[in-house]
Amino acid sequence: MSVWIGIDLGTQSVRALAVTGDGTVLGTGSRPLTSHRDGPRHEQDPEQWWRELAAATREALRGVPAGERVEGVAVDATSGTILLTDPSGRALTPALMYDDRRAGAERANEAGAAVWERLGYRRMQPNWGLPKLLWLLPGAPAGARLAHQSDFVNRRLVGREVATDLSNALKTGVDLIGERWPMEVFDALGVPAGMLPDVVRPGARLGEVCAAAAGETGLPEGTPVIAGTTDGCAAQLGAGAQRAGSWNSVLGTTLVLKGVTKELIHDPLGVVYSHRAPDGSWLPGGASSTGAGVLTRDLPGRDLDALSTQAAARYGPRPGRAPVVTYPLVSRGERFPFAAPDAESFTLGEPADDVERYTAILLGAAFVERLCFDYLDLLGAPVDGEFILTGGATRSAYWTQLRADVLERPVTLRENAEPALGMAVLAGGDPARMIRTRAVVEPSEARLGEAYVRFVTELERRGWLDPEAATHARERTTA
Template identity: 30%
Template sequence: MSGGATRLALGVDLGSSGLRVALVDPAGGLHHQAGCAYPGPFVQPRTWQQGLTQLCGAIPLPLRRRVAGLAVAGTSGTLVAVDTNGHPLGEALPYNAAQPQWASRCRQLAEPGHPAASASGTMARALELQQRYPHAHGLRHQAEWLTGWLLDQWHWGDMHNSLKLGWDPVQGGWSGVIGSQPWSRLLPRVVRPGTALGPLHPTVAHQLGLPTAAQVVAGTTDSNAAVLAVDPQPGDGVTVLGTTMALKQLCPEPLQDAGVYSHPVGNQWLVGGASNSGGGVLRQFFDSATIAALSRQLDPRYPTGLHYLPLPAPGERFPVDDPRLMPRLEPRPVSDALFLQGLLEGIAAVEARGWARLQVLGAPPVRRVLTVGGGARNPVWRQLRQQALGCPVLNRPHASTACGAAQLARRGLAAVNCDATT
């Protein structure tokens, strides 16, 4: 990198339907953004690195040479078992793969009310993976595994991804008796998101076409990165409308209840939860072009009265934590437009119940909602949600999760530079 060139931070978003990358400068200006589908099944970790290699290769060379740091955001709760060299022992268990058979054991391990005490949390998937792979050397979340590949060392984890696995950010350790279990050696060494972990491994740097001096920064979850991208202010709620739906807001104190998460961000807490409802339900019935065409036929002034509970399969995480909750998608009207409106109304109702749940637990009232993700591109859905929530809803379709991960990498670089000058 030439002495006068502005250093850039690279953000990587491992979403449920594909990957995205974004490059930002020290002032937060966006220089490049691109995405692609996974080259293989989402649950195969090798497709995560293959997709990143593809996207980095498409970044113009002058920009690639200016990358000084990078951070990865991944789907919250997607977990993979690895051997001593970090190689996956099998497919990852995805974020929405509840393991109700481990519910009672999770409650024995974690403190009551901790996210790890739920069968929908990552601890239940960890117990399942331990049973499947008794000789596993480690358990890593999606973002942590790819971060390990970038470094060629897999012992790091971050506070945000590790929360559902049992990390207690208030106490600074593992909840309940998790840390004293014989298999606790499988758990990562947890650091704060934004912590600089070291430079890219030379072999990986060559494969990606990035400088070997680029710093790898501890990442976060996809929904938290989306929140970082919009920089919420007091009174703001942030809804991430992707394949699933996540609700987040800043709170002075952490909240604790089943399906509710509290992540430390600076001197505040990012509290919220993630529902299985979202765009994935819509795509079970319509493709993106059909959704856009049908949406133009909808009239939000006239509710359908269908009262759907749009879940892609049995099981919900938030605003109720019930791995056996059944979807409600009938009766289906003859009109596809009315059916779509009923689905959109149902997802908006889930969102309204989610914000109400957080307020009951002690979160500040939400005065407006900022929306990111694919659903932020649909203006009719915004109107339906605004009616359901009773407050202004603003779409931020260009605030991507990859941009939020890049902002995290930028902060990590700033901290490294500050340490170097003191």
């Protein structure tokens, strides 16, 4: 029996999975991670990453029977997290996490405007990797090296300097088309070429587990170490969204969509950006600021499972003739499917009680999800493939049915979709066998187009949604 190890190096924890070729999970391991936050500052200790990764991997391997062959290991990490190391790989700085916002993006955007435009995302944000690198640069000693979160632990696994993957390097300014660093930009910014690691596609072989790492992690010495990807792309791989036109919609605290296209998508608003897939295709996506986080804020202390049961019994497949709808922003400002820093949550209609208030939030999240797909269609992205739903919202059968009804499409639920599984697949496992479908939910006869159009028109009226995008959404609804 062959076994693959997938490791998800996140913000709050590191999780390891030992998976067989047919998707059976033989062992799991998890260890918590601690952060240091202060306003815009968010740092972690890179040495803790390695200690807890080694412990989680040892725990996962306890479930693997003696004599089974470990065929490969891959690690995903948070997007935009960087640090500086010395030439031996020792951390010179704390890790600046994905949402650390102490840097400014002005210099990076001025120097790299032409490249960022060609790559489709148009501009960098202050929390991206390159602005952070420029912020660290003035105090960097001679010989300092850039390392992404995954690079730091991959070097420990292999025992020597390793290449970074294109996915983790995206927010540090790598040219995803040329698959190289745009040195004309880095020269203009004063970043030494020797500070930058080589780049490879996710899925490339970086080396083998060295003797020292084998002793700490329990991984057999000589196990292939495969270049991973970001946690979001890892979740997409774990969900099985790997064919052009297929999409993974992750609805938890907030909503994240990721899909597959053959061609690079260019977004004039810059709210959609694309990673590069292992086979050279593209992985466009975006992250909304709406989601289930509003439920705990607006319905504190309520039993959400009970509300779901009551809503299903009261409304059936359609939540009222003119349903109440809430635009469920978790925090001020929207990022996708439009950019509106001043956007605020609102409700169309007056909910009579907590059941209707609950349903209004669910319906609003489903409408935002539908609008995301309408906007992607406007950009020319194919949206005719499988729609795979993952995240905490899928625990509610009522919400899942509502989303299928709004999308007017069947939606797929997986048995075990998580980033660590995606890394086991990337390490060499067969996705057709490893990724199992739990259910396919068909849309009902509910007709929610009128309510959706009313919601879209309100977003346009408030000046947040571009008129062209609003018109396209209305046309797709009535077509």
